[in-house]
Amino acid sequence: xxxxxxxxxxxxxxxxxxxxxxxxxxxxxxxxxxxxxxxxxxxxxxxxxxxxxxxxxxxxxxxxxxxxxxxxxxxxxxxxxxxxxxxxxxxxxxxxxxxxxxxxxxxxxxxxxxxxxxxxxxxxxxxxxxxxxxxxxxxxxxxxxxxxxxxxxxxxxxxx
Numbered sequence: 001x002x003x004x005x006x007x008x009x010x011x012x013x014x015x016x017x018x019x020x021x022x023x024x025x026x027x028x029x030x031x032x033x034x035x036x037x038x039x040x041x042x043x044x045x046x047x048x049x050x051x052x053x054x055x056x057x058x059x060x061x062x063x064x065x066x067x068x069x070x071x072x073x074x075x076x077x078x079x080x081x082x083x084x085x086x087x088x089x090x091x092x093x094x095x096x097x098x099x100x101x102x103x104x105x106x107x108x109x110x111x112x113x114x115x116x117x118x119x120x121x122x123x124x125x126x127x128x129x130x131x132x133x134x135x136x137x138x139x140x141x142x143x144x145x146x147x148x149x150x151x152x153x154x155x156x157x158x159x160x
Contacts, residue, residue, distance in 0.1 A: 004132070006093045009103055012137050013128065017086035017109075020159055025067040029060075033131060033138045036060055038159070040144045055149070055156070070158070082115040082157040101132030102140075111160040123147040124160050 012031075019028040039049050040056040049057045058066065069075050070082075088109040095104035104127065111122045129141040144160050 004096070004098065004103070004137070006096070009093050009096075009105055009130065009137070010091050012130070013091050013105060013107055014088070016139075017088055021085055023070070023081070023083070025070055029063060029067055031137075031139050032060060032063070033133060033140045034060060036063075036139050037141045038063055038144075039141065040146065040156075040160075042149060044145070044149055055146070056144075066159075078115075078157070080116060082113055084114075084158040084160075085112045086110075086160070087112075103130040103132075103137075104128070105130065109160070113156065113158055115157065118154075120153065122153075122156075122160055126160070 016028065016031055019025075019031075036059070037049075038056060038058045040054060041049065042053050042055050046052055046054070070078065072078070086109055088107050091105045091107040093103065093105050095102070097103070107126045107128070109124055109126060111124060113120055113122075124147060125145045127143045127145075128139055130137050131140045132138075146160075
């Protein structure tokens, strides 16, 4: 994969949301670097995830806990399980550094999550920092900015 094209990066992102929509969370975790971070800022254009409160700032340990809970048979708050659906625009490839094996993409999407008779939708933008590790693309950092991040809303069970 050393000669990655924009289409390779875009296909990777489409496959990621497909895994989430199909509840293939263990496969989804394998897309991540060992030190990968999933970040959902609390404020519009927030720059600092460490010294400012975020909606989510999850390392691999926290993402694994989330996946274990979602996969768990004894997670009573997930009976029936939440389901999600991503509708994404064609991603933009903002940076391609083949020499360093680093890539940055930006994808605008609508995310729908449902459980029983409750459904909510979020409009968001996902920025992926991807790296090439052992010939495969991995997510180093994923930042998801909610369009209405300053509005109150309920729990997000799955992952936009």
